[in-house]
Amino acid sequence: MSRILPLLLLALLLVGSAQAFVRHDPVPGGVALVPLSAESERAVQILFGDRPVLASFFDGELRAVVGIPLDANPGEHRVVVTMDDGRARSYFFEILPKEYPAQRITLPDDRTVRLSEEDLARFHRERPQILAAFATRTDTWHVSEPSLSLPVAGRFSSPFGLRRYFNGEPRSPHSGIDIAAAQGTPVVAAAAGMVVEVGDYFFNGKTVFIDHGHGLVTMYCHLHEIHVSTGQQVAREEVIGTVGRTGRATGPHLHWTVSLGDVRVEPLLFLNSRDLGRIGVSDP
Ligand SMILES: [Zn+2]
The missing domain is CATH 2.70.70.10 (Glucose Permease (Domain IIA))
Incomplete structure (x- = not known):
């Protein structure tokens, strides 16, 4: 069941999806699904570095959907969520190493x-x-x-x-x-x-x-x-x-x-x- 979003503002960041359209694989060249607090539904901006990222509900939980560049360094990274009242909060996640052939x-x-x-x-x-x-x-x-x-x-x-x-x-x-x-x-x-x-x-x-x-x-x-x-x-x-x-x-x-x-x-x-x-x- 897809979610109806009340504000146009949210529609710019949130995509309705009951099930994941992508799997979580937090490695360089992979995708990280980063859990966000429920209030992040009111976010006006979600950034990974200087890149905007989308967010989606997966099984009722809001997650940032982060594409990880192949040249990203393994270790702790974060997405920064800016709310409609100007507050910003960081959500940390780990990029795991991967050796490609x-x-x-x-x-x-x-x-x-x-x-x-x-x-x-x-x-x-x-x-x-x-x-x-x-x-x-x-x-x-x-x-x-x-x-x-x-x-x-x-x-x-x-x-x-x-x-x-x-x-x-x-x-x-x-x-x-x-x-x-x-x-x-x-x-x-x-x-x-x-x-x-x-x-x-x-x-x-x-x-x-x-x-x-x-x-x-x-x-x-x-x-x-x-x-x-x-x-x-x-x-x-x-x-x-x-x-x-x-x-x-x-x-x-x-x-x-x-x-x-x-x-x-x-x-x-x-x-x-x-x-x-x-x-x-x-x-x-
Ligand atoms: Zn090719």
Whole structure:
């Protein structure tokens, strides 16, 4: 049963959800569900560092839903809740250490590792557009189910957080999960929302970004075809495109990223056990 919130003010922070739409896993790249006092329902701002975070009722208890960056240091952290009368209160929580696997790839020709000046210029042109899409923050919460839907069934081929090295040079860690599937397999929206950006990028290929509200954004990459356009409302599990290998991809697969409050986090935390089973992942 979802909760009706009396004030517009609260609707900016609180999302109605009787069951958790994400699991608690307080590690770098994970999500912390931080219990708040009941009076925090009257909060006007909830911050983790300088990032606003959303709050939701889970089984009747109010919790801040904190996306933890991959580069966060383990140890004690806090969210700061500012009330409508100006008082602020800190709620402390522990970030636990997590070691992500590393992948070292040796390529015979260094030129395939280093980008040409032209490609680098293109990457720098595209990057602000991608970052802006992740930074989207709108006030309508579109997630009505206790989990996100799996965008495509297939073989789980690369985990979130993988630390990659090409010829010894570090690349940014893997910001999502890869699911290998045949080219042309339909890809569906993980939840209802609005398409905030559609592009064809050097690394990510044909890509769709969907805003689900309150800083929850999902990204779908390397698509063969895109069936939606910017500004379009999509329903949960509506087909948004098909699996492909556009951009830098060695074979057809979907790269799927989940961003919470502009922080890229582990997508598996948002899936139910049935969907995890569909990609051969046992319940974490
Ligand atoms: Zn990927």
